[in-house]
Amino acid sequence: MIVTIxxxxxAGLLMGGIYxxxxxxxxxxxxxxxxxxxxxxxxxxxxxLLTWTLYSAFGINPLVSxxxxxxxxxxxxxxxxxxxxxxxxxxxxxxAAYEGSSLLATFGLLFIIQNIALAIWGGGMRGYxxxxxxxxxxxxxxxxxxxxxxxxxxVIGLIFYLFLARTRLGKAIRAAAQDPATAGLMGVNINLVxxxxxxxxxxxxxxxxxxxxxxxxxxxxxGLEYTIIALIVVVLGGLxxxxxxxxxxxxxGLIGSIxxxxxxxxxxxxxxxxxxxxLLVRPTGILGK
Amino acid sequence: MRVLEGEKVTKYFGGxxxxxxxxxxxxxxxxxxxxxxxxxxKTTLFNLISGALILKSGVIRFQGEKITGLKPHQICRRGVxxxxxxxxxxxxxxxxxNVLLGLMFGTPTAMSSAAATREATGLLEFxxxxxxxxxxxxDLTLANQxxxxxxxxxxxxxxxxxLDELMAGLNPTEVAQAMELVTKIRDKGITILMIEHVMKAxxxxxxxxxxxxxxxxxxxxxxxxxxxxxxxxEIYLGE
Amino acid sequence: MARVFSKRxxxxxxxxxxxxxxxxxxxxxxxxxxxxxxxxxxxxIVLTVSWTIxxxxxxxxxxxxxxxxxxxxxxxxxxxxxxPLFAVVVAGGLISFILALLVGTITLRLRGVYFAIFTxxxxxxxxxxxxxxxxxITHTRGRFVVLVDNTTIYYVMLGIFVAVMLTAYFIRxxxxxxxxxxxxxxxxxxxxxxxxxxxxxxxxxxxxxIFMGAAGAIMATRWTYIDPYVAFNPLLSFLPVLxxxxxxxxxxxxxxxxxxxxxxxxxxxxxxxxxYYMLTFGIILVVVILYLPNGLVGLIPKLWRRRAGGQRASx
Numbered sequence: 001m002i003v004t005i006x007x008x009x010x011a012g013l014l015m016g017g018i019y020x021x022x023x024x025x026x027x028x029x030x031x032x033x034x035x036x037x038x039x040x041x042x043x044x045x046x047x048x049l050l051t052w053t054l055y056s057a058f059g060i061n062p063l064v065s066x067x068x069x070x071x072x073x074x075x076x077x078x079x080x081x082x083x084x085x086x087x088x089x090x091x092x093x094x095x096a097a098y099e100g101s102s103l104l105a106t107f108g109l110l111f112i113i114q115n116i117a118l119a120i121w122g123g124g125m126r127g128y129x130x131x132x133x134x135x136x137x138x139x140x141x142x143x144x145x146x147x148x149x150x151x152x153x154x155v156i157g158l159i160f161y162l163f164l165a166r167t168r169l170g171k172a173i174r175a176a177a178q179d180p181a182t183a184g185l186m187g188v189n190i191n192l193v194x195x196x197x198x199x200x201x202x203x204x205x206x207x208x209x210x211x212x213x214x215x216x217x218x219x220x221x222x223g224l225e226y227t228i229i230a231l232i233v234v235v236l237g238g239l240x241x242x243x244x245x246x247x248x249x250x251x252x253g254l255i256g257s258i259x260x261x262x263x264x265x266x267x268x269x270x271x272x273x274x275x276x277x278x279l280l281v282r283p284t285g286i287l288g289k
Numbered sequence: 290m291r292v293l294e295g296e297k298v299t300k301y302f303g304g305x306x307x308x309x310x311x312x313x314x315x316x317x318x319x320x321x322x323x324x325x326x327x328x329x330x331k332t333t334l335f336n337l338i339s340g341a342l343i344l345k346s347g348v349i350r351f352q353g354e355k356i357t358g359l360k361p362h363q364i365c366r367r368g369v370x371x372x373x374x375x376x377x378x379x380x381x382x383x384x385x386x387n388v389l390l391g392l393m394f395g396t397p398t399a400m401s402s403a404a405a406t407r408e409a410t411g412l413l414e415f416x417x418x419x420x421x422x423x424x425x426x427x428d429l430t431l432a433n434q435x436x437x438x439x440x441x442x443x444x445x446x447x448x449x450x451x452l453d454e455l456m457a458g459l460n461p462t463e464v465a466q467a468m469e470l471v472t473k474i475r476d477k478g479i480t481i482l483m484i485e486h487v488m489k490a491x492x493x494x495x496x497x498x499x500x501x502x503x504x505x506x507x508x509x510x511x512x513x514x515x516x517x518x519x520x521x522x523e524i525y526l527g528e
Numbered sequence: 529m530a531r532v533f534s535k536r537x538x539x540x541x542x543x544x545x546x547x548x549x550x551x552x553x554x555x556x557x558x559x560x561x562x563x564x565x566x567x568x569x570x571x572x573i574v575l576t577v578s579w580t581i582x583x584x585x586x587x588x589x590x591x592x593x594x595x596x597x598x599x600x601x602x603x604x605x606x607x608x609x610x611x612p613l614f615a616v617v618v619a620g621g622l623i624s625f626i627l628a629l630l631v632g633t634i635t636l637r638l639r640g641v642y643f644a645i646f647t648x649x650x651x652x653x654x655x656x657x658x659x660x661x662x663x664x665i666t667h668t669r670g671r672f673v674v675l676v677d678n679t680t681i682y683y684v685m686l687g688i689f690v691a692v693m694l695t696a697y698f699i700r701x702x703x704x705x706x707x708x709x710x711x712x713x714x715x716x717x718x719x720x721x722x723x724x725x726x727x728x729x730x731x732x733x734x735x736x737x738i739f740m741g742a743a744g745a746i747m748a749t750r751w752t753y754i755d756p757y758v759a760f761n762p763l764l765s766f767l768p769v770l771x772x773x774x775x776x777x778x779x780x781x782x783x784x785x786x787x788x789x790x791x792x793x794x795x796x797x798x799x800x801x802x803x804y805y806m807l808t809f810g811i812i813l814v815v816v817i818l819y820l821p822n823g824l825v826g827l828i829p830k831l832w833r834r835r836a837g838g839q840r841a842s843x
Contacts (some may be wrong), residue, residue, distance in 0.1 A: 031700075036641060036644065036645070038591075038648055060773075073763075081776050084792035084814065084818070087818060088817070088818065091818070091821075096640075098585070099640075100587055100589060100640075101817050101821065103589060103644060104589065104769065104773065104813065105813075105814050105817050105818075107591070107766065107769065107813070108770075108810045108811070108812075108813035108814040108817070109814065110809065110810070111763075111766055111807070111809065111810035111813075112807055112810035112811055112814070114806075115803045115804070115806045115810065117808060118803045119803045119804065119807070134532065149559060176841065191819065193583055222760060224652060227648075228648065228649035228652055231645045231648065231649065232649070235642065239641070263660070263661065265656060265659060265660040265664065266656075266660055268649075268652060268653055268656045268657075269656065269657055269660070270648065272653050275646070275649075276634055278823060279634055279635060279638065279642060279646070280634065283638050283642060301643060314713040341716060341719075346726075360719070360724075361720045362715075362719050362720070362721075362722050362723055362724045362725070363718075365720055365721060365722040366722050368721070370721075371720055373716075373717065375714075377714040377716065378712045378714075378717075379709065379710050379714065379717070380713060381713065382709065382710075382713075383707070384708070386706065389651055390703075390706055390707070390718075390721060390723075390724070392708055393706070394703070394707065394722035394723045395721045396722070396723035426644035437608070441584045441721060442721070444721070445721055445722055477802045
């Protein structure tokens with residue numbers, strides 16, 4: 001009984017850690033760069049499939065893939081912002097118009113990236129076995145790959161948080177999020193910072209995807225659900241709040257795990273119920289302003 | 290008769306009191322001025338009156354009836370109209386259509402298309418925009434856009450008109466014309482509550498003035514009383 | 529003056545002619561293929577024009593067409609055996625209407641970003657709810673749909689097309705069309721001149737969903753077997769958006785042209801290059817947003833101006 005509960009909790013924390021990562025990434029992209037990136041899940045998928053390919057084709061350890069795939073996905077995100085979104089921003093008649101056009105552009109990106117992936121990898125499910133053995137703990141067996149993924153999710157999250165709080169670049173990012181105009185006047189290279197944020201957001205998604213690939217089967221159309229979950233977490237935590245996304249991710253992960261253990265297939269419905277409640281009661285989110 | 294009154298009107302943004310326990314009243318037929326340094330809470334007070342923001346505490350009454358908690362379109366239907374600090378005319382529509390929208394939605398009575406057009410044209414004449422009735426609103430100069438916003442507000446047949454910095458960005462000639470327009474509106478029987486920074490306008494046009502500072506009312510009275518009020522002078526000397 | 533006069537009587541006459549041609553098509557069409565193709569094109573036009581009714585003037589981007597379309601499909605799947613065809617189509621529209629009112633009431637009181645997020649996930653949410661329902665409660669997977677002949681499908685679709693075009697036209701010209709436009713420009717100002725912005729938005733969103741649901745209900749019979757995966761396809765949220773933006777929303781016929789072009793292209797490429805055509809459409813959307821934000825329709829005034837400017841410059 002305790003084992004079942006612990007398994008549910010660990011699965012919940014694991015998914016929560018992954019949700020926290022992707023939500024923080026999306027918050028960076030929306031809260032700072034002002035792009036509501038509905039193709040976010042596709043970057044998760046890329047991270048997952050890249051890790052799988054590196055492992056299956058070249059035998060590269062997934063943990064090492066994090067260091068290879070991560071920067072690659074970061075660069076893709078960075079370049080996308082420097083070209084596409086900067087162009088949209090300069091052409092937009094108003095911030096509201098930019099939010100609209102960038103949303104639609106990411107909608108187009110969703111289909112571009114997903115279909116490139118489908119063309120390369122096809123639609124089938126993939127998986128691989130890594131650290132797929134159990135660890136004995138207090139008389140019960142827990143899958144090690146999940147524990148490692150959970151640990152990594154938390155570590156990456158904390159490193160990221162410290163980066164934002166302590167480093168100069170992190171502070172520049174937070175300044176740009178608060179008030180881009182003033183930050184620009186204070187010498188912050190806004191265009192660079194915004195592109196970095198978008199790239200970092202993609203990086204978080206890529207990391208999350210790699211972690212997912214360690215524990216669950218993956219496929220080219222897996223991104224959409226993650227995007228929706230990330231969006232709900234971001235609203236739950238408070239649009240634009242990174243700590244909110246971190247906490248919100250874990251809340252949603254735990255709820256999802258509990259609901260799934262009772263009725264698999266109702267997790268998304270549970271998330272939406274929570275989503276609707278937030279919209280009705282407190283749209284600004286838990287930690288939103 | 291008190292057209293508008295507020296008791297202990299309070300609004301917080303986060304931990305900061307934008308408007309704090311302000312009592313005020315505006316009498317029928319008055320031109321009432323609202324002044325104060327930037328950030329004093331003037332536009333916030335307007336937003337609270339027009340329903341764009343919700344009060345934290347206190348009451349606002351229009352013609353004796355509580356309007357706190359009503360939505361902007363409901364308050365507009367009751368007879369309160371406003372203009373905005375940064376002009377919000379519907380740029381992609383012709384000038385006439387901007388005014389027609391106010392006529393169509395701002396009053397409970399239905400109007401035939403011909404009657405509405407006649408009235409809208411009349412309003413454009415009143416504010417001096419007859420020549421531009423077919424021009425898209427975004428092609429107008431700032432002064433004319435402000436005129437249009439006033440015409441659109443008047444189209445909703447208000448008893449009370451809130452003007453938010455009507456004169457901002459206008460040159461001296463335009464300011465004089467605006468002052469004339471304000472007086473003309475009052476002569477039609479509409480009560481006016483206006484936020485202004487242009488002191489000359491306020492002092493010459495208003496019957497009474499209220500001064501806000503850091504969200505609190507610090508003075509109220511006739512223009513002469515305000516001009517000689519030590520606290521007010523101190524605040525503005527700092528400007 | 530003469531040019532204006534002839535244009536005004538020319539256009540309705542032309543439209544009537546086109547309508548008569550379309551209505552009598554089954555009488556002289558050879559083979560079912562042309563009917564099937566046209567029905568598909570009309571379906572896309574209906575989805576695109578419906579989407580434009582709300583999202584065009586207000587700027588609130590709905591990513592839900594696939595959800596309403598899917599609801600229509602499932603209505604037909606469930607009710608098709610008990611109700612006559614006409615009632616099924618109406619039911620599809622009605623249920624989508626109610627769903628849209630619910631979604632609108634929750635989200636349209638708030639900023640547009642919440643609406644976009646909620647509608648984006650809606651298609652997946654409903655799909656998963658129906659999957660759960662089928663697997664856990666009814667223990668069936670998928671349903672078989674009552675078959676309807678191609679001519680009937682064509683006529684019903686044509687009827688829905690005429691209905692949505694008339695609705696779009698009259699909304700545009702009515703005071704509600706103006707209200708929608710004003711909401712898109714300055715929602716706060718619109719509220720302050722007496723427009724009940726939330727109600728206008730919710731009802732218009734509801735109206736736009738009716739036609740999507742009705743279209744889904746009639747097209748359901750194209751697939752013999754329906755399950756949640758078949759019925760709820762995010763691509764059907766993407767295509768109307770692409771078609772509307774490509775065609776341009778400044779004029780009523782913009783989305784029609786955009787839909788016609790892409791629908792025909794999709795039918796051509798669907799079987800040959802499934803992933804590549806979707807990829808291309810995605811790229812086209814991005815390119816159009818960047819370089820042709822007002823769509824094809826927005827290009828026409830520019831071309832006129834360039835021609836006129838060119839003529840002037842030569843003097």
